[in-house]
Structures are given as C-alpha cells and as structure tokens.
Amino acid sequence: MNINDYRRAMDRIVPDDALKERIMNQKNIKKKYTPARRVLTVALAAALTIACLFTVAFAASPELRTAVLSFFRMEEREQVPNSSAKPEGPDISKADIGELVKAQYIKMDKYYSLSGDLLTDLTWSEDHRTLEDAKFWEIKDNELVPVEIDLHTQQMDVTYGGVRYRGELYWYIRDGVLYPFKGTPLGVDTQPEDQWYVRAFSGRTDALLLCVSQGRQMEYTETSLLYHLDTGETEELFAGVDPAILTDSDGSIWSPNANRALITGRASAQYPNGREWLYDRETRTLTDVSTLGGAGAEFGIFVDDDTLVLRVYTYTPDYDCEAVASWVYDIPTGRAVQTLKESPIYNEQDEDPYGIIPFYGGWAMEIGQDGSACLINLVTGERTVLENFTFQKNIDFWLNPSGSKLLYYAKDPETGGFGISQLGVIDLEEMTFIAFDREGYENLHEGGIVWENDNTISIEASSLDGETQYLLLYQF
C-alpha cells in the first residue's frame, strides 16, 4: 500500500451528479453582497495616512531611520549532484560554493533522517512500535563516520484523563542534548494508547515533554506533561489552570526556558480562530492573549523568554486574511508597543501583490508594488530596505528556529518539485544577505527544504527515476 493507492482511491471519488443541478438551481437566488475589501480599503487608507504621518516623524529621528542591506549575488554557482546510480548505503561528498557556503551532499539508497547532527537510520517493527535496529553516522567534511550511540529504552505507561498511554520510548544524550523518539503506530490501526509523542524540554536531559492527545479532527485535544526518565512518573505542567481550558486545548508552545507557555484553544463558534492563553509556571497565572497590552491579539509568538510578538489579523467575509498589525509585549512589565500598524497583507494571488509577509517570529517583510522589499523587526519596529533585490512571486523566506537567520530561496515553476534555482540567507544579526545560483537542480525532484538547526539548511530530493535519495546540506 502506498500513496499511489491513495491517489487512485481519490480519483474514484466524484460528487453526485444531482449536486450540480442543486447548485445550478440555487445560483438563481440573488444575494446582496457588499464587498468587504472596499470597506476595509477605506479604513486602511485612513490608517495608512496616519502611518505616513508617523513615518515622516520616524524619518526625522536618527535612531529610527531606515537602514539599507545590500543583496550580494555570488559569482560562484552550485553544480547540483544528479547521479542516479543507487548507492548501497549513505555516501557523502562535499563542495564549497565560493568561500562563503559549505555544501555537503548525502546520497542514499533510501531516506535517512537527521537527529541533531547525526545521520540516522532507524528500522522499526512492522507495527511501527518497536525499534529493531538503529544506525548513526557523524557527518564529517567528506566522510560519514559510524558512531556508537548509547540508546536508552523504556516502556512508557501513563494514565491521563482516563486514557492509558503506553509504548516504547527511546532516547539518547549527545553533547548534553536529549534526543527522544518513539515509533509511529498511528494510522489505520490507531489505538487511544498510541496517541502520544515526546519532545526535549528546555535543555533537560533527565525529563522530557510528553504530549498526550485524544480525539480526531476537530475533536483533537492535547496536553503536555513533564515525564521523568528515571522514574517514569509524570508531573503536571499547568498547575492551577481551569481544567475546562485544558480539556479544550489542542496544544501548547513553550518559551525557550520553559517558564511560560502559550496554551492554544480549539476553535469554536464564538472564537472562530481559536483562543490562546499565556501561562506563567512560576506565578501559576493564566492570561487570555487577546487581553495582553490591550492589543486584541489573535495569537502570540515567543521571541525570547520574556517577550511576545502579538499579531492581529483582519479577515474578509470569505475568510481571506487581508491585513495584519503587530505589537511587541514585554511580559514582566505588561507593556505593549505597536511595531507594525495595520497594513495590507501580501497575497500572492493578487495580480500585482504587495503588502506584509509575516514570518513566525520577530520579523516580517513588506513588499512594495514595484517588488521592493523591506525587512521589519517586529520587536523594535526598525526597517531595513533590501537593496539590489526585487521580490517575485516564486520567492520564499523562512526564519530559522532562533530567529537569527532568514532562509531565502527562489523556485523554478517549470520543475515538478521545488526546483530551487537560487538559495541564500539573510543573517539578521550580521545584517548580510548572500545567495548563489544553482545549476542542475532540474535533474532532481526537490521535495522539501528546511532548517535542520540554526545554521544548517537541508533540501530533500530524489533522482527523477526515484531510485536515489539525496539530502543536500548547506551552511552559510
């Protein structure tokens, strides 16, 4: 059974012929419709007028003057590997792209994953519950060095909310970092006891975050517990929180030091985009995010242990997100400062799109109607114009986990996969923006690009015949 079975099954599914007739009959009903975009445009125009007044004021202030960052397009080009000869195991080669980028190409007979800085091959039992074999390699410059890992295992057995969660838990510790994992039996034979997963928690090596869930689809709820590896016992992380909030939550997002969390609530008729609460473990207080700083925010994002970026989105009646505003909120003092006035959001589907592209973190980018691009620091409000750079529809940016670098890539729409024709990074601390062109990318099917850690970008790819897998790693 594979994904092609799913595709074939889906191909069989078509709506009933009578549905078309029903709709064709209904379409004769005239509806009065007031374009929301027009109403909002008036409001935005007023807001922008005010914003322009502020911009003039900012321009007069030296510390708020707009900075400039030049786009540097390297002369050196990458020659993307494309050999389809299937290796017997993982194999690595290295290529420097100019003096600025280190690339490593891992060629594989099947897909291996990365855990931390190790290439990892895990073999699971047929029911995906038990680990039968595990191999690890250290990724050296031009060499994959097998390493022995002290792999721990434990039978996890926890009862929470009337559900008994059980299964094999595995972990190892390397360079003071805990790497936990488990099998993935969820799927066609899902059991309530399988609905849990684990994550490292705030740098601890003696305990981890155990997330237990119940229900499916919109009934999905999840809560987090602290699981002690030495005793197998759990500890409540949300002491004092109204149980009704926890039973209606579908997850939590933790600050880096895990002293605070955002508890995310499921959507409801009253709160169509869900709700969020900020929980402070020390004071055991819970605050509705929409009340923080009077911003009326829909949700928050931790940019450090004490700071949230608060976002407010504006929607049209047909649920298009049309505008965004942002505040920075200092949790200890409760002070909120607006760093982005309500501004049109960039919508790629527009003919000549322009507006704000918010990233998940403390940054956004404003795209002008002429393709000009300006970085916005959502913590300070500072703006940095990207010089010698024109934004186009096939371009994407993506923040790394700590928010210190912004991945940049341009996609070739003529290719079947991502087809990344240009790859680069904006270093938000050093304020540099470099990129290089790629040659031969069309000979691979590039299926995904991701930050593996704060400094390493990986591209998942396969040969066009699907026989050989690639993991392409880049460090800028």
Added chain:
Amino acid sequence: MRQTVSADEFETAYDTYSAAVYRLALVYLGRPADAEDVTQEVFVRLLCCAPAFTGEDHKKRWLLRVTANLCRDQLRGIWRKQVTGLEDVLLAAPAQEREALDAVMALPEQYKLPIHLHYYEGYSVAEIAEILKLGQSAVKMRLKRGRELLKIELEGSY
C-alpha cells in the same frame, strides 16, 4: 475587485473543479453528505463573492481555500460523530486503495489536509500555506509529522 460569473463560466468552473472541492471537503469532514453541502456553498460563493482571478490556478486555489474555511466553520458549529470510514463512496475500490484512503482520513485534521493537498493535488508548501492560511513552517511541520503518522509508503512520491 469582484467579478460577475456568467452561467457558462460557472458551469465550466463546476465541471473543472467540483471534484477537487468535493474531495478536499470529504477529506476534511469525512461524510459525503457534509462534503456535498460544503461543495454547494463553495460554488454559491463563487457566484456571489469571487475575486477577479488572475488565472485558472488562482481560481482553483481560491476554491480550495474557501472549501477549507467552510469545512472548518462547519466543524466548529455542530456536534459531530466520529467518522471512521468511507464505505459508502468506495464500495468497488480494491482493498489497498480503501486502506490507503482510510489511513489518510484517520490522520488528525491538521495533518491530513496538508498531506492531501501535497500528495494528491500536488501543491507546494508555499501554496498549501496560502490555501490553509498557515505559515510555511507550520505546513512543513505538519507534512513532516503527517508523514510520520501515516502508515503508508510516501518515500519517493514527491
């Protein structure tokens, strides 16, 4: 700017995209009757509220986005039974196809929509982010976790 959709344009759009809209709604809601209701509402919105499309791709993405939004809206407001299978719609399908469909349908909602849009409709992470109004990192994470949770072979199927 809104546009007026003529009867011919509407019919063409329905013939071209109704299956994609219906399939996405079915993946989301699980019940054919609910999927039909949403399909109907989506195409009524095409008549009354459609923006000026820049092309067919734009039109399809808009329809799928409205589908996802209406499905979400429908699920929020009503009490629902757990949905476990699709016997009604796939009686004649081979067992492995039904199992594959059930496997995807059994995923939590936050994973199965990105999985369907990526592996069936062929959309990229950026396009799925646009359709589902999610950040690209969230889409990537959901695809990654969805793949982990899914007990069918996906490798090499990008």
